[in-house]
Ligand SMILES: Nc1ncnc2c1ncn2[C@@H]1O[C@H](COP(=O)(O)OP(=O)(O)OP(=O)(O)O)[C@@H](O)[C@H]1O
């Protein structure tokens with residue numbers, strides 16, 4: 001059983017003067033608990049792919065399966081319902097609800113997914129704590145830095161304990177210290193069995209994944225495991241290179 | 242220079258001077274112009290090790306020339322060189338040499354090489370992630386070393402992407 005499966009998925013943007021084939025026939029199957037990193041040059045179709053997987057962008061052709069149910073044929077409202085329960089999404093250009101506090105932005109998805117107010121609050125406190133944002137809980141998103149907003153977006157995406165976390169460049173605006181918080185949280189939720197599909201240019205983040213999918217020109221050109229290798233002291237590990 | 246000559250010979254048999262020209266043509270200024278004497282010495286060693294063999298070709302009103310070709314053992318050694326993950330210093334490193342020469346060998350295309358190397362770098366990065374998590378904050382010199390190694394790797398990965406966009 002896979003959490004998410006794409007079969008010959010295609011996206012052609014046809015709004016402009018010439019149609020743009022952004023994703024050309026992607027086959028992808030992700031098992032429960034797997035952490036998949038997606039890398040590839042700018043314009044290779046990474047955002048388009050994860051948007052389609054999350055039902056945020058309609059496919060041109062092909063199939064999408066979520067928890068063994070075909071979902072690409074769902075109506076927009078059925079998708080919206082499914083997303084609340086099963087999908088956490090972090091956008092490349094984070095969109096938080098501007099007129100809600102940070103705390104409410106994070107609690108809302110848990111509530112929508114059916115958590116009790118107490119559960120939603122606890123989960124929000126844990127997530128914001130892990131991302132070093134507890135002090136910003138009452139701020140509005142507009143008062144936060146880019147890096148802070150990005151961490152709130154991650155907390156929000158994890159709030160409903162989704163079947164799959166889809167994240168598009170979740171560390172794009174972070175300095176190295178904040179990236180470390182995000183790395184730690186991702187490692188932790190992954191260890192707890194969270195399935196993750198993440199687009200990233202950051203090798204430190206990608207290296208947390210079990211598997212790397214490389215996109216080029218809208219197609220998968222490589223799909224394989226990231227080997228875990230040896231351990232040792234800094235001198236040993238780095239000297240061996 | 243041994244695997245480099247083997248790779249050129251995998252494309253077609255050649256004599257020493259042709260190999261010198263092929264190196265210059267293939268790498269442009271990215272390879273220090275090889276000395277012909279050095280090429281002959283290397284070819285002699287490769288022959289002694291059974292990786293290449295030479296045949297004498299007669300030339301009208303000139304001394305015979307030796308044309309070298311790859312043996313099965315030479316091809317095997319070349320395959321090993323191309324396929325093993327590359328360690329070592331950067332810039333014009335082993336991987337760069339493989340990348341430039343790969344299309345001549347018929348063993349692996351550039352896309353496959355780049356993809357394999359990318360995953361290798363990420364697995365090194367994963368070691369460094371573990372290391373970073375295990376290193377106490379007080380061990381500041383070690384942390385700097387690790388972060389330096391990570392930044393190098395990140396740069397290597399970005400360069401791989403450039404190669405892919407440009408060469409693939
Ligand atoms: N709404 C749109 N209309 C038309 N073309 C689009 C649209 N969105 C994306 N594209 C095109 O589709 C291709 C893939 O875009 P996409 O955003 O998926 O790339 P990406 O891999 O996420 O790039 P980046 O690393 O820059 O975020 C690009 O050529 C892009 O110009």
Ligand SMILES: [Mg+2]
Pocket residue numbers: 046047048092168
């Ligand atoms: Mg994108």
